[in-house]
Amino acid sequence: MSVKVLNQPWRRPRRPHGYCPPVWSYRQRQTSPRPRVRICRHVRREGCCGHCPSPRAIARIERVEALTPEHVQTALDAFQLGITIRLFSQSTATAPLAAAALGCEVGQIAKSIGFIVQAQPVLVIASGDQRVDDRKLATLLGVTRKHVKLATPAQCIEYFGYAPGGVPPVGHRHRPYRVYLDTSLQRYTQIYPAGGSSSAIFCVALAALVQISGGIFADIRREASPRCGTPPEVLQE
Structure with missing residues (x-):
């Protein structure tokens, strides 16, 4: 026993x-x-x-020090497209501020959002008036939603080379694992991405943006859910 x-x-x-x-x-x-x-x-x-x-x-x-708009301009000159970065005295870190400085629509501002997916940098370029759905991004990458993490400011500088609000679609410190362009950008022919700082922007055609970023189009925008008691047409405005 x-x-x-x-x-x-x-x-x-x-x-x-x-x-x-x-x-x-x-x-x-x-x-x-x-x-x-x-x-x-x-x-x-x-x-x-x-x-x-x-x-x-x-x-x-x-x-780790952040890169400058000069690094972005060097990367743009390699494509020989004649693109020049414009520097502003005011901040253009957000899409409304950039649209006000340029006098264009908010949707024409291309915001570059960095994600860390299983220790790999992923860049999403979306329209300024849209939000990114991490569920759709996880489905594209074949992982669960918990593996998709928004990059912190320190991770943006470490992986992409630029602080949030100035991440460009080209000239990164390390090449992203994947680059996705949201289909909402196809509404416009001229796009205004960031140029490496919170006060630098350059104008580029949509076809040229696909060329310099090396990304592919995908539907990653978050669908707007109608609120209680609010007509759908009001939300679309």
């Missing part, structure tokens, strides 16, 4: 993935058997889950 021994002190319990052992001070050892404050061993921050990057990785990301 076998006897099951419970509460064996020599067996260490299994720790969950990402467990961050607490840091004990000498006074805490003398007063209480358990520490009162749990401090992350990676960045020395309280309440951390253990999945944060190491200080060496954080310092490496902070040392």
Whole structure:
């Protein structure tokens, strides 16, 4: 007959993935058997889950400098299309600000949105008056929605080379894994993408945008859901 021994002190319990052992001070050892404050061993921050990057990785990301519109102009000159970047004194980081500075429609502004999908950079170029649906993007890439993450400002500089609001469709630090152009851009013949900073824009034809970006057209825009009590024609305006 076998006897099951419970509460064996020599067996260490299994720790969950990402467990961050607490840091004990000498006074805490003398007063209480358990520490009162749990401090992350990676960045020395309280309440951390253990999945944060190491200080060496954080310092490496902070040392990466953003590229400039000169890098974008060099990449555009390689195509020999005669495209010149325009610099403005005011900010053009958002689609309404860029449309106001150029005097065009908001839909003509091409916003470049960076995503990180399974550690791979993916660039989506959409119209300024549309929103990107991450569910459709996940379906195109053959992954689930939880694997599609919007790139942080640090990741935009690390992978694409530019801060959000100035990501161009060409001249990236690393070549994106996929480049998708939303079908909403096909409404216009002249498109205005960002030129490498929050105050740089250039004009390009739709066919030339496909050529310099190397992307393919796909329906990635988010469908507008009608609100309760709001007529559909009001939402379309």
